[in-house]
Amino acid sequence: MSKPDTSESPDIGMKARIAALDLIRAAQAKRSGFDEAVANPAFLALSEGERSFARAMALLLLRRLGQIDHVIDKRLKKEPNDEVIDLLRLGLVQIGYMNVPDFAAVSTTVKLAERTNATRPYKGLINAILRGVLRDRAAGRDPLTKPDATKLVPDWLFQRWKIAYGEDEARGMALVLTEEPATDLSFKTAPDMARLQEALQGEALAPSVLRSSLRGDVRDWAGYGEGVWWVQDASASTPVNLLGDLTDKTVIDLCAAPGGKTLQLLAAGATVVALDRSKNRLKRIDENLARIGYQAELHMADAEGFDDSRKFDIVLLDAPCSATGTYRRQPDVLWATRPADIAKLADVQHRLLDSAADRVANGGELVYCTCSLEREEGETQVLAFLRRHKDFELVKMTPEDAAAHGAPAASVRPEGWLRLLPHQRSGGQDGFFIARLKRSPSRQG
Template structure:
């Protein structure tokens, strides 16, 4: 398909992306890797992904609006057509005639959906004439997550986090030392954030942005840059980055002049890390191994553990995670984190330091890990972290470490959710 207006096939694949995202944690990636998606022209791929992500960001609102017009539940394929059409209208501002007519054409294509083409037309046109009433931000969260966050963080913070789901986040860049952050921010029509990250709302091919070809920066959410600043790596220090891929924190550590070992069990993800090291001209020893079973006697001045987690804090960039995670995942991953923390602690030299971090909004994965670790390891103590010194909001300070969440910095475009704590080993 060619032309300025994405065609019916792009919209069909938008529905496939949405259904893939709702089917499980790897469903979205599987559809994107498929031949049908890769065969689309680049603008159509971008449109299809934007439709699917828009539907995920406002799924609860969309379903409430549809349910106000549907007397009985239609087949799932029909609901997908309707969801994608409303995402086009509400998120992408596609003209009503284009969103409605393409949805009807898609309904006509399949035997299972053909009997519902009149319903598709009627529901969408009805919502154009008589829009559904506004829904609260929490409507876009699965019920169990909304209840959990309200209990954990209170109604006001939970609502602020939920509101962040609806907004496509800006792009944050971490810079190598010696780069002019102010000049880059001006070139990208952005701003320099506390801590030194550059934030821009520009879209498009990043490889054409100033400094990319020279390796002067890499993409990294401002919140994800905070744990390395809390670790405070120094030139010449031996530093271990556990669970390192895709590598933004490894690049930070190497840029600080540390002698870095970047370890991850996923060899495919490590290839991306190595590509970024090459592009930026930075160096690190890259190791494919399981952090708990790594057969190497070395200890380190500093260890960073960005542990596997539910990743609920990444909802701004990955709204699909809200529909992939299950209640039982929290306890399962908390047990993994417990074991990884113990393995990381054994790698810290006396007098050294450990930073534990997760991009999760669940207390069991963050704040709850620290008191239990300190009981197991009395040779460590919790160190205070000044939020301002590491480029975090002042409201992030807590008794167990720093808690960043997507409702912070709303006037600047928000942050990913992170918990981090610094644990110093006694000399």
């Protein structure tokens, strides 16, 4: 695999590297830490080139963090402080995965070590380890090129995936981290996609889903100004694609931001009510609707407490979750998520499912999905829901159903729900769980 374009222009240097360190530390400190850090005024005060370089460096490091830490651990007799470890990580990501000259990767890292009392005494150690890796590479023993799948993700997560899906699947999932993800686009119509496929250098994944090999600002791509497509991972588009034609159907999208599924529902002909409890996220949905040329009924409200007695043909619940399935594009989720987060979010999902069930009309459907790879947030939730709600049954999906809507046949489980794993599609996809739950035509509650 070729290295992504992270070349360094002459005017980008130490400030960008210091910013990258801040991003990495924020990403490991807490969930959403990375997003908060890139929105910090100090980061935004950097030049566009510095921000771009720092962000690319930090994401690459997070993508390879497990492998890099393994290389560091093997070369240390005694572990130094965290600041030194961070500098070693920064040097190694440049040596292994960025278009930065080796001498620049080493010299700038040593210079960074000279900045503080915590790291200055270790600059000789840093220099020795980085140069030792370079010597190994020159001798054909590059420790950064051949990843060990078991070292790429946190051990507790790898063990969970191994138990849930088997070791081969867990290894395949982990190795997806080494691939730079392409950009998937959902289209208003299939003819729009066919018309723009060549200009977008795209591969059709589903009737209205295209994977583009283009890089850079999507606002410059063909069709953006026309408002005929929006960015949405192929897995994230699957729940709505499975529903087919929704003409004359009423739908409520309970956790709608950033709005991709809301746009899909509208494109399929539905009348849509969309909720989000965040004012800023709701504004983003509104902006996307305006660009695409659609209208929906928007409410800033909590999905569980939304005071509305209407019943809907379809209730879509893309529930808040640990988001461990999104690590291809957001590798920080692997390092900020803790086991306790999963249990806490599972309780939220339990309550949201019960609330969502009350909004489903007789004979209607509740579509439950999460971008988590953890069974507590997917399979376990649905089984428990069906025990609590005897008036619902699982709509079983087949490999033929999946293929018709662009989902890998391997994602269809014997129970009839979909478990999309990141390595099931060439080039990767987000991890997703999807279940369709139908309410009896004659029973309520």
